[in-house]
Amino acid sequence: MSITNGVPAEEITGVTWLKARASVGAGECVEVASLPDGDVAVRNSRHPEGPALIFTRAEMRAFLEGAKGSEFDELAA
Incomplete structure (x- = not known):
């Protein structure tokens, strides 16, 4: 099976x-x-059947560094 975005x-x-x-x-x-x-798969815990988004390790690392650096805090306010 090929695992791609939206699977x-x-x-x-x-x-x-x-x-x-x-x-x-x-x-x-x-x-x-x-x-x-x-790669890293991400899914919504409320809908565990899918779809899943697929990210490379580099993409996930960039996102996590941004989150740790408070770049997205306004989205949770």
């Missing part, structure tokens, strides 16, 4: 989906999974 997340098998510890269990989180080819 139903339920079709991504053999991976472990991770949720942030900050999640309080009310379905307000995204979940991420490391894919066999090194």
